[in-house]
Amino acid sequence: MQRLIRFQTMLESGGISLPKDMQELQSLLSAIMYTLNSKSKLADIRSTPMGQYLDGHPFFALALLVFGAMATVPLGLFLTFAIVTFVTASVGFVFLQGFLLSLGGIALLCVLCGLAIIAFAVSVILRAFYITSSNVLDYYYSRRSAHMKQDTIGSCPGCESDASSCPNPSFQKQKGQ
Template sequence: MEDFKWESKIAVFLNSNAGKYLSDHPFITLVLLVFAVTASVPVGLFLAFAVVTLITITAYSIFVEIFLLTIGGVILLCVLCCLALVAFWISCVLSILYIIGSHIQNYSLIPRVPEKTVSAGDMETKKDLND
């Protein structure tokens, strides 16, 4: 029963403006997918860092926490910007490989022209012409 709920949520998303836009622009969808996958680790590390920082508030002053969270936020911002660039370039490489692969596949599947077969009747007329 839960699968049906997921399918209806997916259908609602695909019918939304964002879903239609992403369906029409697969390269942007690929960039967002690669970015989301690669960004999950630094975001998780930052959240773990934030939790540890919040736990240590009892031992440190509020200024130390603000300073550490600011530094962590700046570092996270830098990492996410770099990951966005990496995701863009990975998507470019994957798209180029896909295009090259599809062209190679299209050229390898070009139908060959069969050799001309000569029927028995044509052979008889050819013999008559040679005599």
């Protein structure tokens, strides 16, 4: 910074003659430097030891500025890559979870449908068994009842026509049924 001020004073004193375009560029640069020096935040930074070191070593300050400007592109690319990777992984995780839940839901549906079919088949088999056993038992007891009736009729003469007049109570129950 001090070298720039010395260079500016040499130009103003007439020690060096420059073309008109260069003088315009120099005046523009002087205006920028004045604006930068008048800002209070920049003055605070320049008062720190690091700011004083950079003010005393303009080549190092320029190298640091160029490095910072050039590092923004790779740093920006890396941050973009990291964000895209994170978003892609998150979306992929959501899709994977959705796929797995759908697969589990389909498996559950298949198991429940299988259980419903098995329950229906077991119900049909039990119903058929109940109807068959009921008919067999009815047939057995009706044959037994008819056989008992014949035994009762044969043992109680005169009760054939009217069961209520029969003195045997078991015969009256059988006849009433």
